[in-house]
Amino acid sequence: MIITVRCELTKNFTSEETVHHNKISIIGTGSVGMACGINILFKGLSDEVAFVDVDEGKLKGETVDLQHGSSFMKMPNIFSSKDYLVSANSNPVIIIAGACPGKGQTCLDVVKRNVPFFKLMIPNITQYSPQCKMIVVSSPVDILTYVWLYLDTAHFCFFIGQRLGIHSRSCHGWIFGEHGDSSVPVWSGVNIAGIPLKDLNSEIGMDKDPEHWENVPKEVITCGYEMVKMKCHTNWAVGLSVVNLMESVLNYLRRVHPISTITKDLYGINEKVFLSVLCILREDGIANVLKINLTPEEAVCLKECRKALGNTEGDQGLKLFKATLMKLLMER
Numbered sequence: 001m002i003i004t005v006r007c008e009l010t011k012n013f014t015s016e017e018t019v020h021h022n023k024i025s026i027i028g029t030g031s032v033g034m035a036c037g038i039n040i041l042f043k044g045l046s047d048e049v050a051f052v053d054v055d056e057g058k059l060k061g062e063t064v065d066l067q068h069g070s071s072f073m074k075m076p077n078i079f080s081s082k083d084y085l086v087s088a089n090s091n092p093v094i095i096i097a098g099a100c101p102g103k104g105q106t107c108l109d110v111v112k113r114n115v116p117f118f119k120l121m122i123p124n125i126t127q128y129s130p131q132c133k134m135i136v137v138s139s140p141v142d143i144l145t146y147v148w149l150y151l152d153t154a155h156f157c158f159f160i161g162q163r164l165g166i167h168s169r170s171c172h173g174w175i176f177g178e179h180g181d182s183s184v185p186v187w188s189g190v191n192i193a194g195i196p197l198k199d200l201n202s203e204i205g206m207d208k209d210p211e212h213w214e215n216v217p218k219e220v221i222t223c224g225y226e227m228v229k230m231k232c233h234t235n236w237a238v239g240l241s242v243v244n245l246m247e248s249v250l251n252y253l254r255r256v257h258p259i260s261t262i263t264k265d266l267y268g269i270n271e272k273v274f275l276s277v278l279c280i281l282r283e284d285g286i287a288n289v290l291k292i293n294l295t296p297e298e299a300v301c302l303k304e305c306r307k308a309l310g311n312t313e314g315d316q317g318l319k320l321f322k323a324t325l326m327k328l329l330m331e332r
């Protein structure tokens with residue numbers, strides 16, 4: 001037997017084989033994938049993280065760069081490969097690979113480009129992690145049910161906090177409905193330490209509001225586009241919000257999050273529709289939907305929002321994407 005420094009330094013009491021209990025895989029090491037990865041590593045949410053990407057050079061570069069920072073991480077087991085075998089026995093698997101809308105492109109263009117990616121990715125993921133939950137972050141927007149509205153609410157609280165000089169975590173308020181122009185800011189629920197801002201300014205968020213708080217939700221809608229103009233993509237806030245939701249699931253936290261789920265007979269909307277509402281998130285997903293009191297005006301806005309979503313649902317490209325995704329999931 002060759003005497004090495006390692007044998008001299010330590011005495012083995014158990015087998016050297018590493019046993020991992022909790023592995024997360026990230027498919028796609030672009031800007032959003034790496035933002036999610038770094039958050040998971042810093043929080044120590046799993047005891048192993050595996051990355052998969054088609055671009056081997058980038059994959060290796062990102063992995064080695066992260067591994068070199070291991071001393072500063074709570075959990076340093078980072079692996080990667082182009083081969084999905086590296087993702088075996090993961091739960092959850094986060095899918096962040098795929099095309100982003102380029103300049104002048106619509107969501108539809110991304111749909112058409114992302115369908116072949118999904119056809120390739122989902123069978124590979126499920127082959128090695130048949131029991132996994134999948135969290136989809138890739139565009140198009142209506143598949144991002146667990147992400148978008150949560151991110152909008154985070155932006156909403158941030159902008160409120162900026163105006164008041166208070167940390168956004170101490171600003172409570174929500175965006176309901178959908179991600180986009182018809183999203184609904186629930187001003188009646190906005191409060192700081194239980195003090196409703198509506199009690200201090202009864203016109204808050206309305207057109208005649210002398211303080212123009214109605215600009216806050218407008219900023220929420222436009223800030224993503226502004227960031228894309230400045231840095232060509234967005235990644236940090238979405239990465240943080242994805243990992244925060246995962247924390248609720250993985251750590252059995254039963255926290256309340258504003259996230260999209262399929263709803264029926266809620267807030268006067270009788271049809272089945274994906275809407276962002278307040279949900280209790282637990283280890284196996286959404287446990288309950290919280291029914292809060294909306295003002296009649298907010299309820300009307302939510303119905304308008306449902307109509308806007310209805311228009312999107314009629315979109316042939318989105319129908320094609322959903323049908324393909326559902327077929328792939330059913331084939332698991």
Ligand SMILES: NC(=O)c1ccc[n+]([C@@H]2O[C@H](COP(=O)([O-])OP(=O)(O)OC[C@H]3O[C@@H](n4cnc5c(N)ncnc54)[C@H](O)[C@@H]3O)[C@@H](O)[C@H]2O)c1
Pocket residue numbers: 027028029030031032033052053054055058096097098099100101117120121137138139144147148151233234235238
């Ligand atoms: N939910 C949100 O808020 C949000 C925000 C930003 C971006 N996005 C979406 O997330 C996705 C990724 O965004 P990004 O900025 O990280 O993009 P990016 O271009 O930086 O990275 C995409 C990565 O996916 C990889 N990839 C492509 N096809 C693959 C495949 N078949 N298998 C494995 N890897 C593959 C690419 O090599 C690349 O590294 C896009 O669809 C984008 O629209 C969502």
